[in-house]
Every structure is written in structure tokens, then in C-alpha cells.
Amino acid sequence: MYSELISIIVNLLIAMLIPTAVVLGLTYINRDSKELLVRKYGFSSQIWLGCVGIFIHECSHAIMALIFGHNIVEFKPLILPRNVARNDSALGYVRQTWNANSTYQNMGNLFIGTAPIWGCTLVIYWVSKTTMPNVYQFVLSLEKAATSYSMLKVQQVIANPNLFANMDMTSIVTMLIGLIIIANIVIGGFDLSPADLHNAFGAFIALYLIVLVILSVLTFLGFGSVVSAWLLKIMTAFVLLMSLSLVLSVVINLVLRFLNFFI
Template structure:
């Protein structure tokens, strides 16, 4: 029993924190490099031109998740034109009760919220512009890991072109987590680990553990497929600006 509980704890922490944070690191690193190249070639303001949608989604994601976790919003700006004195492209200033476990844990998810917000936005964008690709992604995500096969469907090139332009704007402006975002996430890391560990123990003691863990694995596969899709777009945009 103890061995099963420890295995389940490792599975929950790995799937709920390990896998998402691997893609968070990769997506943030690649798009930070892309934004830096844009700033070097076109000035700080160039980041708005090439990534304004992503910036808005980035800050809106912080804002929404902060509200979900009961934080008080002091002030926010979804998009602002940077100046020589202040190169901030947007911000959400929030406060919370440091004695409240739920609000403290929320800092982890508030800090990394833009990654999930932008992934979801690109996914919905694909559903509207290239439904064939969207359906292929969903079909792939529903396959067992041992039988995972990605099939590239046929699609309309005009719709795909529009999709890639908008998705690139989201990726460039939205996936770059700032040092402040990572610092904010650290404040809720251990609270989240404790809560997930307790959740894993509770699930392990119920007769529904097989069903619940199966759903967790399926959710993780969906996150991986969507993240790989966004990672591909991010890498392509990074290469384009590397050679411009």
C-alpha cells in the first residue's frame, strides 16, 4: 500500500508540475530569445507590433487567475507602449493574504498562467481557422501513449497562413515569462506540492483511483500535444528572426 501511495504521489507531481513546467521553461526560453532579437532589430516598441495579442493574453491570464485565487487587484494594464524610462509592456499588480494557504498557492498558477492562456488561445484559434488541424490534434491527444501517432491533415493554405500569423503574434508576445513571473511562482510552489501530495494520498485510498489517474494521464497527453504544437510555432518564429 505504501509503495502504491508513493508511486501515485510521484505520478501526480510529475504530471501536474514536472511535465507542464518543462514546457513552460522551453516555451519561455525560446520566446524570450525571439523578443530579444526583435528588440535589438526593431527597438523595444517592435515587441508590440510583433506580439501585441500575446502581451494582452499574457496579462489577462495573470489577471484572471489572480481573481480565481482571491487576490486583490491593485491595478493592471494589459498593454502599454514602453518608454526609455519604463520598458514594461503590461502589468498586473496584486496583493494577497499571506496566511491564506489557497491564496499563497495561487501564486504558482498566477505566475505561469500566461503559458496556459496562450496555449488555449492558439488551440481555439486553430479550431476556428484550421479545424482539420484542430481535430487532428484532439484525435492525437486521445490516443494511448504507446500508440501515439501524429497525422498531418489536409488544410486550406490561406486559412493556415492567417492562423500562423496570428498564432506567431500570440507566441512572441505571450509565452515569455519575466523574472518577476518566475519569482511570483516560487512563492506558491511548496504549498502547491503539499496540496497535490495530499490529493494523491486521498485518491490512492479511494476505489476510483484507476479512473482518476487515467483521466490525469489523458489530460497530460493533451497538454503535451498542445505544448509541442506551440513549441513548433515558437521555434519557427525564433529561426525566422534569427536570420532576418
């Protein structure tokens, strides 16, 4: 029983640290991408080339704040370049208040602070599905194969990608538009501010302790193996879901580095 409990404690920590690492990784990569843009093309470039992402970023904050019962005092999803100086260089913002005595609202800070990661990822999947269905189906097939823990299935999917099958000129143009939108989302949407990360940190600790108590009770009731299997599935699903955002973020960062070096 106690060995199962220790296993649950470790697995839960890993299950929560993996999303944390992904969030911090996406923030670092895309913050660097915006710095590359600003350094080479000026401050306004991150707005023009990341406006869709900035808009989704702030809307994600606002939607999650409403879900957790926060009171939105002021909401600006996108600030145009000519107005940025008057707003402390913020590209957009959501200002909200909440009841400090409410566990639910305090816990919401974790999800509100990291909401742009989930919001931008979901929109990227939707844009992929709408503008490049072949790529979307390939990603889904690859994720399904990975969740089956079968390297053979993964190799089969990679060996037969069919990414550009049955594509006419309209499909190619649509795909290019989709790529431009996705690049815009990646550049502007994934950079969490220090305030976002600060608000999420305390809520992360509280959430870990609450979930740990619940899972510990389930383990003492004899559901240890079920809990372990559930945690493994959650970790795998999250990594696969975020893999597209991670790959796109790295690719765009490398492209910007390439352009800065040669141009």
C-alpha cells in the same frame, strides 16, 4: 501498499515537473525570440510584432488573479513604445495584493504566475479553429490518436493530413491572417517574467505537498491504481495540449534566427 505510495509520489512529481519544464521551455524560447527581434530591429519591434500576445498575457494574469480573490491595484495590458521608458521597460503589467494568511490566495500565485501560458494556448487553439479549420482538425485528430497510445492511429493521421483540402482564395487569406495573429501571440505572450516565476515557485511546492497528502489518503483507501491512471492521463493531456504552442514557438524562433542571419 507502500510500493503504491512510492509510485504515487514519483508519478505526482513527474506529473508536476512536466508542466514546469514546458513552462520554462516556452519562457526561454520566446524570451530568446524577443531578444532576437530587439537585437536586429530595435526595442519597439517586440511590441509591434507581439502586441496581441502581450495583451493576452496581462489579461490572463488579471483574470486568474480575480479568480483567486486577489485585489488588482493597477492594470496595464499593453504599453505603447513611446511610454515604455517610464515604466521600467515593462510591456504591460498587473499589480495586485493578496492576503498572505489565505492558503487559497497564496496558492493562486502558481496559477496567476503561469496564467499566460494557458491563456495564450487557449487563444491559439481558438484562432486555429476559426481561421484554419483543417489544421485545427488535424491537430485534434493527432492528439486523439496519441491519447489512444496507438502508433498505428498516429501514423494514419500523419499520412492523411488534408491540411489544404477544399481551400479557396478566401480560406487562404483567412489562414494567413490566422498565422499572423498566432505568430504575434507566440512572440509576445509566452515570456514569463522573473517575478511571475518567483511567485509561482513557492506555490508550486505548497500545491505539490497538498496534492500529495490527498493522493496518499486515496492510496491508503485502495484507490492507488485509479490515482496512477489519472496522473498518466493528466500528463498525456497536458503534453498534447501544449504541443502546438511548443512547436509554434520553436518554428518562430528558427524563422527569426534565419532572418537575422540572412538579412
